Amino acid sequence: MVPDRPALVLLVDDDPASLKLLSEALAGQPLTLAVAVDGEMALRQIRREAPDLVLLDAMMPGMDGFEVCRRLKADPATRDVPVLFMTVLADPTSRVRGLELGAVDYVTKPFVREELVARVRTHLSIRAAAGALSAAVSALSEKNEELARARASLEIEVARRTEELRAANQRLERELELNRAAELRVQKAQNELAHLNRVSAMSELAASIAHELSQPLAAILSNAQAADRLLAQTPPDIVDARAALSDIAADDRRAGMIIQRMRAMLRKGELSVAALDLGEIVREVTRLVASAALLAGTTVRIELAPGLPCVRGDGVQLQQVLLNLLVNALDAVSRRPPEARLVVVRTRPADAGHVELSVADSGEGIPQADLERIFEPFFTSKTHGLGVGLAISRSIVEAHGGRLWAECGPGEGATFRCALPAWNEDTLPAE
Ligand SMILES: Nc1ncnc2c1ncn2[C@@H]1O[C@H](COP(=O)(O)OP(=O)(O)OP(=O)(O)O)[C@@H](O)[C@H]1O
Numbered sequence: 001m002v003p004d005r006p007a008l009v010l011l012v013d014d015d016p017a018s019l020k021l022l023s024e025a026l027a028g029q030p031l032t033l034a035v036a037v038d039g040e041m042a043l044r045q046i047r048r049e050a051p052d053l054v055l056l057d058a059m060m061p062g063m064d065g066f067e068v069c070r071r072l073k074a075d076p077a078t079r080d081v082p083v084l085f086m087t088v089l090a091d092p093t094s095r096v097r098g099l100e101l102g103a104v105d106y107v108t109k110p111f112v113r114e115e116l117v118a119r120v121r122t123h124l125s126i127r128a129a130a131g132a133l134s135a136a137v138s139a140l141s142e143k144n145e146e147l148a149r150a151r152a153s154l155e156i157e158v159a160r161r162t163e164e165l166r167a168a169n170q171r172l173e174r175e176l177e178l179n180r181a182a183e184l185r186v187q188k189a190q191n192e193l194a195h196l197n198r199v200s201a202m203s204e205l206a207a208s209i210a211h212e213l214s215q216p217l218a219a220i221l222s223n224a225q226a227a228d229r230l231l232a233q234t235p236p237d238i239v240d241a242r243a244a245l246s247d248i249a250a251d252d253r254r255a256g257m258i259i260q261r262m263r264a265m266l267r268k269g270e271l272s273v274a275a276l277d278l279g280e281i282v283r284e285v286t287r288l289v290a291s292a293a294l295l296a297g298t299t300v301r302i303e304l305a306p307g308l309p310c311v312r313g314d315g316v317q318l319q320q321v322l323l324n325l326l327v328n329a330l331d332a333v334s335r336r337p338p339e340a341r342l343v344v345v346r347t348r349p350a351d352a353g354h355v356e357l358s359v360a361d362s363g364e365g366i367p368q369a370d371l372e373r374i375f376e377p378f379f380t381s382k383t384h385g386l387g388v389g390l391a392i393s394r395s396i397v398e399a400h401g402g403r404l405w406a407e408c409g410p411g412e413g414a415t416f417r418c419a420l421p422a423w424n425e426d427t428l429p430a431e
């Protein structure tokens, strides 16, 4: 049904009087009437313009109403045109036959005007509703198709993006893999450099350590000779010989300790993390440099704060830091007159759960402009220096969660301070 135009109703009857009656009955209704006087004419008209309702006389000469209805229903183009049969036949068989052929309803002749009008209106409004419904359905199915299309293109887009993401992820993983490998190489190179730095710091002490070793060795020799003499006497002096032997054992242990300390510093070891007593680290390292200091005429003073908490870290690495600072300090004071050669190693509590280790010297100091630069790798003012001692020391301290910096007032020697986080779980008893 075309909207906004009156409904088109086709009256099909071979009897002009009947057509006249029908037209009169339907006059005044909002509809357009068309007429056909036989079956052939009706079919032609319906095919030309489909009406909204056909009032079809069942009994006509030639092609009767039933045949017209059959043909209408057989043709997909006209199948939906509603047919209302008109029949004089009061027998139910004809009515049933019409309905079976697909008619929507029937009226019997002679008609009651009101009934006819009511039936026509009812079927027209059903037709109108059906038209609106099918328009809505087709609009809906169009929307559905649009949605399906949108969905399909969305799925394609999602698949494309997923693929892109997967590829990006793979690239990222490969990069990460390469980065990890590069990081491992850097780490290895750093370990090598740190080891090189320890070896070079130790090599500065080599002469004095050899000298230090020669003392117990000489004592061992003279005690061995004494024991030999004491035992050769008659009667042999067993008591003094035993005393000489126990001195020999003590000197041997001392020499062993010196070698053990050197070995620890020269070892290429794995990291091992433990609770460390800073005081103990100070004592170990100052023992290592003691004879070097003695030979150079430098006083090394130790001031340990009592009851300091432990720090957490690798003992050899933290010893390496202090060794670097001490070797630098001994170097710095060596250009001063003998009475002015002093190095002070201190430990003390620092702010916010830190402990501080410092090395102060009476050397020529450091220009203000160099206080940071000296920590750069390969910065050195020494002919035989590598310039890595401070750089490595700082990276070790930072890996321990701490900070290492230098201070120097005008006309003063240098002070290096190292703040390390205290390990609260394990506070050492007061010394
Ligand atoms: N206590 C100090 N007093 C004055 N200058 C210092 C002191 N400690 C370090 N410096 C300066 O900082 C520089 C860098 O020190 P660093 O320990 O990194 O290297 P280096 O001692 O020159 O060589 P190495 O790698 O053998 O230790 C030194 O060359 C020196 O100029």
Ligand SMILES: [Mg+2]
Pocket: 324, 327, 328, 385, 389, 390
């Ligand atoms: Mg150095």
